Amino acid sequence: xxxxxxxxxxxxxxxxxxxxxxxxxxxxxxxxxxxxxxxxxxxxxxxxxxxxxxxxxxxxxxxxxxxxxxxxxxxxxxxxxxxxxxxxxxxxxxxxxxxxxxxxxxxxxxxxxxxxxxxxxxxxxxxxxxxxxxxxxxxxxxxxxxxxxxxxxxxxxxxxxxxxxxxxxxxxxxxxxxxxxxxxxxxxxxxxxxxxxxxxxxxxxxxxxxxxxxxxxxxxxxxxxxxxxxxxxxxxxxxxxxxxxxxxxxxxxxxxxxxxxxxxxxxxxxxxxxxxxxxxxxxxxxxxxxxxxxxxxxxxxxxxxxxxxxxxxxxxxxxxxxxxxxxxxxxxxxxxxxxxxxxxxxxxxxxxxxxxxxxxxxxxxxxxxxxxxxxxxxxxxxxxxxxxxxxxxxxxxxxxxxxxxxxxxxxxxxxxxxxxxxxxxxxxxxxxxxxxxxxxxxx
Numbered sequence: 001x002x003x004x005x006x007x008x009x010x011x012x013x014x015x016x017x018x019x020x021x022x023x024x025x026x027x028x029x030x031x032x033x034x035x036x037x038x039x040x041x042x043x044x045x046x047x048x049x050x051x052x053x054x055x056x057x058x059x060x061x062x063x064x065x066x067x068x069x070x071x072x073x074x075x076x077x078x079x080x081x082x083x084x085x086x087x088x089x090x091x092x093x094x095x096x097x098x099x100x101x102x103x104x105x106x107x108x109x110x111x112x113x114x115x116x117x118x119x120x121x122x123x124x125x126x127x128x129x130x131x132x133x134x135x136x137x138x139x140x141x142x143x144x145x146x147x148x149x150x151x152x153x154x155x156x157x158x159x160x161x162x163x164x165x166x167x168x169x170x171x172x173x174x175x176x177x178x179x180x181x182x183x184x185x186x187x188x189x190x191x192x193x194x195x196x197x198x199x200x201x202x203x204x205x206x207x208x209x210x211x212x213x214x215x216x217x218x219x220x221x222x223x224x225x226x227x228x229x230x231x232x233x234x235x236x237x238x239x240x241x242x243x244x245x246x247x248x249x250x251x252x253x254x255x256x257x258x259x260x261x262x263x264x265x266x267x268x269x270x271x272x273x274x275x276x277x278x279x280x281x282x283x284x285x286x287x288x289x290x291x292x293x294x295x296x297x298x299x300x301x302x303x304x305x306x307x308x309x310x311x312x313x314x315x316x317x318x319x320x321x322x323x324x325x326x327x328x329x330x331x332x333x334x335x336x337x338x339x340x341x342x343x344x345x346x347x348x349x350x351x352x353x354x355x356x357x358x359x360x361x362x363x364x365x366x367x368x369x370x371x372x373x374x375x376x377x378x379x380x381x382x383x384x385x386x387x388x389x390x391x392x393x394x395x396x397x398x399x400x401x402x403x404x405x406x407x408x409x410x411x412x413x414x415x416x417x418x419x420x421x422x423x424x425x426x427x428x429x430x431x432x433x434x435x436x437x438x439x440x441x442x443x
Contacts, residue, residue: 005120008181009092022091029140037089038224044345045233054365057218058192065209066119067329073112080108088331096179102161110143121207131182147222193363195355236349241342242333243269244282245310264295272333289320
């Protein structure tokens with residue numbers, strides 16, 4: 001599993017006037033009534049969601065193993081400042097980035113909010129690490145809110161207005177790349193029925209970790225919070241849940257209430273149940289299995305373990321939860337209702353082979369929606385025999401095209417009159433340029 005990148009930039013002080021102003025500005029640009037993190041969140045993919053892929057247009061891409069952040073380009077007249085916004089709704093100012101305007105590169109791109117993920121790409125030959133931002137959607141572009149538009153329109157603006165001018169600038173001034181806090185790319189996407197290309201072409205070429213697929217509906221708007229039209233697919237055995245880890249130590253002795261902090265504790269998993277007057281509420285859900293040698297390694301690390309968000313997966317062979325990693329980038333564990341849906345997807349999960357087998361059905365439904373039925377797989381058109389040679393017609397008749405054979409009798413033959421060509425003139429009978437009244441009658 002890939003290490004999570006460190007967030008770059010200078011943190012904006014929490015609860016400061018600057019942070020409050022930034023949150024209000026983002027809420028205004030996104031046309032939201034609240035100042036929470038405006039990013040969308042997917043739901044876990046289950047068997048029932050195969051019907052969605054049949055009924056609507058979806059795009060699919062790999063799910064990067066990184067940190068989800070929004071990129072906020074804030075422009076005031078000619079002054080441009082760039083921030084990243086994490087899922088804690090915290091802001092960090094990043095230095096060294098500049099985005100030119102798509103119409104006039106001498107002018108700065110105006111207020112823009114882009115959705116994406118920070119990953120660490122590792123060159124397979126040199127092992128050199130590159131921090132890279134993979135953009136895949138946008139909420140606001142050049143002071144225009146595009147959240148109500150479909151994904152294909154948003155993705156087009158992301159390419160043409162955000163990335164293309166930036167990439168051109170990097171090509172013309174390569175020395176600027178050395179000052180960038182991270183590299184920027186646009187994430188590759190495929191039509192949903194080309195999921196095999198994602199597995200066979202895209203994934204082998206990646207230089208960062210991945211933990212599944214993301215299906216995004218191309219027809220629906222951008223929705224802050226949980227979006228039922230964004231589907232997170234993982235193999236059932238790799239579906240994970242974020243809990244808060246709570247350690248329960250045994251007492252030093254039967255007669256003592258003081259905990260024995262050197263003994264192996266019970267690793268409780270607590271599920272997030274929402275906020276109560278600003279305080280997060282959790283309740284016990286299950287326990288996590290930790291081997292003895294793993295516990296010794298945890299102790300040797302010297303890290304705090306208690307009250308941290310931990311990502312776990314279900315081991316179907318031994319039927320217990322196993323730790324994957326800590327998720328300090330997340331402000332809370334998965335909400336209780338989300339956990340229930342994820343556990344459903346674990347028990348009712350969809351394997352990769354099922355996605356492949358469904359591709360033909362998805363493709364045919366897609367083509368039918370867009371007015372062109374898909375041809376059956378591997379259907380090769382048979383060569384058509386040549387039509388018999390036509391008999392010559394009388395010398396004073398032209399050959400009539402086949403589509404006119406059913407025309408009125410007076411069109412079956414045309415007198416063989418030599419054509420005369422001259423300059424085009426405006427007809428006095430034209431409905432476009434002619435007079436409104438002809439022979440006392442209005443048209």
